[in-house]
Amino acid sequence: MEKLQNCSQNGRVDLLELLARLDNDRELLRDLVTIFKEDFPRHLLALQDAVAGQDMKQITMVSHTLRGMLSNLAVTKAAAAAGQLEELARSGAGASIPETLAAFEREVLGLLPEMETYIAEVRS
Amino acid sequence: MKILIADDEAMSRRLLEKTLERAGYEVVAVENGRLAVEQLNRPDGPRLALLDWVMPELDGPGVCRAVRRNQEQQEQSYVYMVLLTSKESKEDIVTGLESGADDYLTKPFHVDELKARLRTGERILHLEGRLVEAREMMRFKATHDALTSIWNRGVIMDLLGRELARSQRESGCTIVLLGDVDHFKLVNDTHGHPVGDEVLQEIGRRLVLSIRSYDFVGRYGGEEFLMVLNNCDPESAEARAEEIRKAVSSRPIPTATGPLQVSMSIGLLLSNDWGVRPVEELLYEVDAALYVAKAAGRNCVRRARPGVPTSEPNVAADEAVHRLR
Numbered sequence: 001m002e003k004l005q006n007c008s009q010n011g012r013v014d015l016l017e018l019l020a021r022l023d024n025d026r027e028l029l030r031d032l033v034t035i036f037k038e039d040f041p042r043h044l045l046a047l048q049d050a051v052a053g054q055d056m057k058q059i060t061m062v063s064h065t066l067r068g069m070l071s072n073l074a075v076t077k078a079a080a081a082a083g084q085l086e087e088l089a090r091s092g093a094g095a096s097i098p099e100t101l102a103a104f105e106r107e108v109l110g111l112l113p114e115m116e117t118y119i120a121e122v123r124s
Numbered sequence: 125m126k127i128l129i130a131d132d133e134a135m136s137r138r139l140l141e142k143t144l145e146r147a148g149y150e151v152v153a154v155e156n157g158r159l160a161v162e163q164l165n166r167p168d169g170p171r172l173a174l175l176d177w178v179m180p181e182l183d184g185p186g187v188c189r190a191v192r193r194n195q196e197q198q199e200q201s202y203v204y205m206v207l208l209t210s211k212e213s214k215e216d217i218v219t220g221l222e223s224g225a226d227d228y229l230t231k232p233f234h235v236d237e238l239k240a241r242l243r244t245g246e247r248i249l250h251l252e253g254r255l256v257e258a259r260e261m262m263r264f265k266a267t268h269d270a271l272t273s274i275w276n277r278g279v280i281m282d283l284l285g286r287e288l289a290r291s292q293r294e295s296g297c298t299i300v301l302l303g304d305v306d307h308f309k310l311v312n313d314t315h316g317h318p319v320g321d322e323v324l325q326e327i328g329r330r331l332v333l334s335i336r337s338y339d340f341v342g343r344y345g346g347e348e349f350l351m352v353l354n355n356c357d358p359e360s361a362e363a364r365a366e367e368i369r370k371a372v373s374s375r376p377i378p379t380a381t382g383p384l385q386v387s388m389s390i391g392l393l394l395s396n397d398w399g400v401r402p403v404e405e406l407l408y409e410v411d412a413a414l415y416v417a418k419a420a421g422r423n424c425v426r427r428a429r430p431g432v433p434t435s436e437p438n439v440a441a442d443e444a445v446h447r448l449r
Contacts, residue, residue: 021235022139023143023146025142031138032138032139035134039133064210065132065178067210068133068135068210068231068232069133069135069136071210071231072139072231
């Protein structure tokens, strides 16, 4: 638990909040991270494609999904950035979207390796 | 209790699934709105549902609308639906609730809050179950005879009218049988009314067992039973009536004071013998045929035929027949 608390303070995941929400079920946390690792890259790619194609409906849908996934893992800043993308796409403010996507990408850069660390911590 | 989770996002689904299983629910998880509607519209489907707002094929509010529409049409049990949403504006919440959702929960949810809201849903479903049970009981009491549990007089008369109209429309034949328990007054006077009630209950049961599932039997009066056999072959009408008579008298009826041998006299009428006549007139004729069966020694069947003088209304004869019963 000591190690996990440190991870939470240093990383992007509010691990304490997350574990509290999961009733300290580490097995479930591992399941969720595994699903995240599988699904996140696919959704990120779909978002990038949608932004490149200026497909507002698709941006809204994918960023909504990403927001939900990130919120579930208490990756709060990245979830907020996904939410911002969703709002921009829904309101049709296409001009600000590439810049917001870049901010989102910065937020999630290195997230997967960080998740790997959590899985290892949880296993130990 | 069975609960449906509808969420296209695998992580949310897994999170909900695990949380709810741990809380003791039997979880059914689907990944889009169409599958959610399919599950919830099944007669044995979950009555509690957690629906993500944004889903492919059909969104959460769309599921709520489809389920509520089906409930109205099919008179299905109530489904308590909670929308899961990251939408926080008042307009969105109003839209969700007006689509037929009972509650909403903002994502990411807190486990204790989720469980508390589902318990609210369970309380409402439990209350709904009790109301439906009470309504069904009232419906049954309003349509069935309290002693024998077969159709009561009002319903059997309606059914008779309906079947006669149908046989006229389709040029078919409806058999009308009016049966009266022989010497029933003697049963009551000798063995007491509770035994008389036992006899009537058993006769009702035997009559139900001796007709087809789509025929009807009701309690017409004290010891009188009216049977409506629809879509019948006129050639076999008398044989059918005989079978029913024998079903009553073939073996003694067990009662609190021992087995009692009971019989039934039956008046028989075939709708196609009489053409288009008011229901009351046909009932008068079948009643007259029943009187004839009584006068012929009871425990037999007599058929009402147009133009046969035995069915002529006659006050003195009526009084004599009443004495016969």
